[in-house]
Amino acid sequence: MKHITFPFLALSVLAAACSAVPAPEACGPVPSSNQLKVQDMETYAFLHYSLNTYTDAEWGYGNESPEIFNPSNLDARQWARTCRAAGMKGIIFTAKHHCGFCMWPSAYTEFSVRNSPWKNGEGDVVKDLAEACREEGLRFAVYLSPWDRNHAAYGGPEYVEYFRNQLTELLSNYGDMFEVWFDGANGGNGWYGGADTVRRIDKDTYYGWDETYALARSLQKDIIVWGDSRFIADFRWIGNESGFAGEKNWSLLENGRRADMEELGHGLETGDRWVFPEVDVSIRPGWFYHEREDSLVKTLPELMAIYYKSVGRNSTLLLNFPIGRDGLIHPVDSARGAEFAATVAGVFAHNLAEGAKISADNVRGGSRRYAAGKAVDGRPDTYWATDDGVVSANMLMEFDAPTEFNRFVAGEYVALGQRVKDFALEALVDGEWVELNDISGTEDATTTIGRKRIIRFSTVKASALRFSILDSKACPLISNVGVYFSNEKVNL
Numbered sequence: 001m002k003h004i005t006f007p008f009l010a011l012s013v014l015a016a017a018c019s020a021v022p023a024p025e026a027c028g029p030v031p032s033s034n035q036l037k038v039q040d041m042e043t044y045a046f047l048h049y050s051l052n053t054y055t056d057a058e059w060g061y062g063n064e065s066p067e068i069f070n071p072s073n074l075d076a077r078q079w080a081r082t083c084r085a086a087g088m089k090g091i092i093f094t095a096k097h098h099c100g101f102c103m104w105p106s107a108y109t110e111f112s113v114r115n116s117p118w119k120n121g122e123g124d125v126v127k128d129l130a131e132a133c134r135e136e137g138l139r140f141a142v143y144l145s146p147w148d149r150n151h152a153a154y155g156g157p158e159y160v161e162y163f164r165n166q167l168t169e170l171l172s173n174y175g176d177m178f179e180v181w182f183d184g185a186n187g188g189n190g191w192y193g194g195a196d197t198v199r200r201i202d203k204d205t206y207y208g209w210d211e212t213y214a215l216a217r218s219l220q221k222d223i224i225v226w227g228d229s230r231f232i233a234d235f236r237w238i239g240n241e242s243g244f245a246g247e248k249n250w251s252l253l254e255n256g257r258r259a260d261m262e263e264l265g266h267g268l269e270t271g272d273r274w275v276f277p278e279v280d281v282s283i284r285p286g287w288f289y290h291e292r293e294d295s296l297v298k299t300l301p302e303l304m305a306i307y308y309k310s311v312g313r314n315s316t317l318l319l320n321f322p323i324g325r326d327g328l329i330h331p332v333d334s335a336r337g338a339e340f341a342a343t344v345a346g347v348f349a350h351n352l353a354e355g356a357k358i359s360a361d362n363v364r365g366g367s368r369r370y371a372a373g374k375a376v377d378g379r380p381d382t383y384w385a386t387d388d389g390v391v392s393a394n395m396l397m398e399f400d401a402p403t404e405f406n407r408f409v410a411g412e413y414v415a416l417g418q419r420v421k422d423f424a425l426e427a428l429v430d431g432e433w434v435e436l437n438d439i440s441g442t443e444d445a446t447t448t449i450g451r452k453r454i455i456r457f458s459t460v461k462a463s464a465l466r467f468s469i470l471d472s473k474a475c476p477l478i479s480n481v482g483v484y485f486s487n488e489k490v491n492l
């Protein structure tokens with residue numbers, strides 16, 4: 001009996017010891033599972049394509065003829081393949097831009113591909129792309145412009161019904177969607193069914209966002225809403241279209257109040273709702289294709305800088321590829337996208353922290369379950385945690401031999417809330433502790449962490465790295481730490 005009871009007893013003692021260390025409680029607002037899933041996609045693509053592609057414009061007036069939509073070579077599979085090769089995990093497509101032209105044969109308007117010569121009016125770009133995404137293993141989503149410069153009733157209640165009908169069509173007929181994008185540009189001059197006038201609306205009240213968001217959520221169980229209203233959506237605009245988030249970046253905003261530019265860029269430490277930041281930027285100067293921009297495709301160093309300032313600053317990156325007039329993504333853009341993905345993968349291929357000796361000056365209940373090593377075990381669901389009430393602590397990484405590195409990555413276990421307010425990095429170089437800060441920073445870079453924070457510094461050759469959390473809303477939960485060496489060129 002002994003040899004059976006003993007391990008049994010030992011196991012129960014161990015179990016009791018583990019359960020004696022309570023798991024940390026959530027701190028403040030937390031993300032929904034839909035938000036977490038989109039956050040974890042990190043990079044996904046925007047595709048801008050509409051009549052503007054053929055009028056060489058960025059905003060159509062709404063008086064264009066559907067006849068001009070007749071691409072010779074439209075191939076949604078090429079778009080999906082290109083996006084996948086660029087490291088994109090999903091695609092958001094402009095089903096309807098401000099001109100009002102529908103890239104699917106909507107039952108509610110004549111202003112759509114149904115009245116275009118392309119495929120004799122039998123085509124459906126949204127359907128083609130939804131299928132291509134499924135084939136390439138990408139998630140799919142739509143951009144539906146609330147502003148419609150073609151519709152005669154824009155500005156009145158009838159248009160809002162039309163808008164919701166279109167939303168229902170899109171979210172019912174094309175399979176699973178991960179996001180719906182309700183652009184913030186709203187009202188102004190337009191064709192409006194021939195009225196050719198100026199129509200102003202109150203963008204907070206006109207669309208009945210509460211109900212419209214609820215409609216979207218009721219039609220798609222995994223969807224997140226991107227919106228720009230005081231009825232706060234699930235993801236927020238970052239406040240610029242240049243590709244950067246603030247150094248300090250909270251995933252929170254205050255519900256019921258329109259955020260100003262400062263709050264969009266940095267979030268709000270005291271916010272009462274989880275609203276993750278999304279950085280939208282185009283690989284070219286414009287969102288739509290213009291031949292004159294063929295030589296202005298962003299360079300690899302520019303794209304890398306954007307990556308560090310978006311994904312590396314607790315945001316997702318929504319990178320736009322315009323569709324060309326032939327119905328394809330231009331080869332320069334495709335090649336640049338693939339180079340970008342390969343470079344990101346290369347920089348973060350080898351985590352030097354994995355070979356280091358890892359320790360911390362505080363570990364929750366002294367438990368192995370919350371040990372510092374949990375931050376380098378490659379698992380997103382385990383983390384280093386401190387005791388409740390301990391809001392400053394450090395983790396030490398000691399290398400076998402002096403090691404060269406210039407990138408540091410940290411991530412919080414945000415399912416239980418974003419916590420860290422301030423941290424510091426120091427490297428032990430020739431026996432001296434040297435402070436490391438981001439090379440691009442105009443602001444203090446080592447502040448918030450969130451889901452992922454990347455710090456870039458000039459190469460150091462160090463025998464140890466100290467990651468100190470200086471202040472946190474509650475005990476910090478660090479699920480990921482990485483140290484890397486990269487020699488890729490990055491724009492500051």
Ligand code: FUL
Pocket residue numbers: 058059183184185280287
């Ligand atoms: C803006 C729009 O006005 C642009 O045309 C583009 O669609 C961009 C993503 O959002 O608000």
